[in-house]
Amino acid sequence: MVQVTVNSNNVDQALKILKKKMQREGLFREMKLRRFHEKPSEAKARRKAEAVRRSRKQLRKRLDTEGF
Numbered sequence: 292m293v294q295v296t297v298n299s300n301n302v303d304q305a306l307k308i309l310k311k312k313m314q315r316e317g318l319f320r321e322m323k324l325r326r327f328h329e330k331p332s333e334a335k336a337r338r339k340a341e342a343v344r345r346s347r348k349q350l351r352k353r354l355d356t357e358g359f
Contacts, residue, residue, distance in 0.1 A: 293318075 293312045297305040313319060329337070 293309065293316060295305045295309045295312065
């Protein structure tokens with residue numbers, strides 16, 4: 292659960308912090324995905340593509356740090 296405290300009636304700053312926390316938690320992405328029904332085969336393909344992206348990103352980071 293995401294919580295934000297409002298200090299000295301500064302609601303704009305609290306909203307800004309809330310949006311950052313929601314972005315970090317991935318709530319915006321989840322809301323976008325749940326807006327429409329996704330067929331199980333499409334969900335499987337999306338999860339597989341995300342896994343490939345994550346593995347490639349991890350490989351790039353490892354290559355940068357190790358210098359290969």
